[in-house]
Structure formats: C-alpha cells, structure tokens
Amino acid sequence: MAAVTHTGTWTEADLADLPDDGLRRELLEGALIVNPPPSGRHQLLTGDLVHRLRAAAGGDLAVVEGLGVRVPGGTVLIPDIVVGDRQAVIEAGSGILDPGDVALVVEVVSPSSHSMDRLTKPTLYAAAGIPAYWRVELEEGPAVHVYRLDAEAYVPSGVARPAEPLAVVVPFAMSVEVDKPE
Numbered sequence: 001m002a003a004v005t006h007t008g009t010w011t012e013a014d015l016a017d018l019p020d021d022g023l024r025r026e027l028l029e030g031a032l033i034v035n036p037p038p039s040g041r042h043q044l045l046t047g048d049l050v051h052r053l054r055a056a057a058g059g060d061l062a063v064v065e066g067l068g069v070r071v072p073g074g075t076v077l078i079p080d081i082v083v084g085d086r087q088a089v090i091e092a093g094s095g096i097l098d099p100g101d102v103a104l105v106v107e108v109v110s111p112s113s114h115s116m117d118r119l120t121k122p123t124l125y126a127a128a129g130i131p132a133y134w135r136v137e138l139e140e141g142p143a144v145h146v147y148r149l150d151a152e153a154y155v156p157s158g159v160a161r162p163a164e165p166l167a168v169v170v171p172f173a174m175s176v177e178v179d180k181p182e
Contacts, residue, residue: 009030009031009074010031011030012096016095024037024078028075030074035113038110039110041138042080042108042110042138045136046080046106046136048179049178050063050081052177053083056173058172059086061083061084061085061103061171061172062084062086063083064082067079067095068094069097069099069128072124073124077105077121080107080136081105082104082106083103083104083132085102099128103171104133104134104170104171105121105130105133106133106136107134108136109135109137110138118135122147125154126149130149131170133147134146136178140161142162142178143161144160145159146166157170160177
C-alpha cells in the first residue's frame, strides 16, 4: 500500500483523489478516517438487509451500499446501507449524496466502529435531518435497532431480532426481519 502525504484539513476533493483499494475512507470534520473492509458476517447481513429493503422500497427510492453522505462541518460518512432518492443516486458522480436526498442510513457495528456507529454517526445524521437511522448489532443475535428522527434527535422505534420482526413506517412501511447467521 502506497503512503499518502497530506497536510492540513482533508476535503471532499482530496477524498475523491484517493485510490480505490477496498478501504473505507470517511471525513470527520476534515480529518481522514480509514477503516478496513467489513468482515464476511457483516457483509452477509448487509446483503440480506439490502435485499429486504429493495423489496419494500418504492420506485422513487434506491437502496445502495458504499455511497457517501455529506453532512455539515466538512464531514463525509459512508453508511453500510443508504436508502436515497433514486435520481440523486443515479446522478451522484462523486459517490456522495446530500442528506436531503437520503431517507435512511444503516450502520452495522464492527469491532473498529463501536463509538462511531453508536454515538458519533447518529448525532451527525440527525443534525443533517436524515429521517431514519438503523444500527445493527452483530453480537446481539444480530439485532436491528430502529430509530426515527424527532426534531433534531433520533428516538427509538423498536428492535428487530431473529424470530422477532418489527413493523416500521419510516422511511416506508415494511417488516424489519433479521435472520441469525448459520
């Protein structure tokens, strides 16, 4: 892996110039955060959720993985799953969406992302006005913790666990179901 030399605050343009090498790179208030690729279990669960979300989403929405979301303060986050305006997703040449084009973000908590996924990211997504946030905890069976935006903060809507589906209406009506990995 080649070393990257950079001084000062990172920008969205700097982020776009980095190589596509499988690492997830995010900006947090102008600081570069680099994460390793997700585990196999993480990817299997994400793939299953993408499939279920696509089946429930309307034609005006797209469900994608690996797309960035621009939030205030020089921050670009990459949720595990983004549900966004289909046309905005198609036109996102930079791979980054404005938060007004995002209906739901899903983060799967990994060993390297506990604080970011539980504290930092939900606060930033809520401040950006994203209507729904789901946090998937792998060690809980797994469990999908569902939140909806109320004013400027997320409030819990419930938890889906294996054999315990959860009905949601934001960003669209569906039953959130999660299977225990074999």
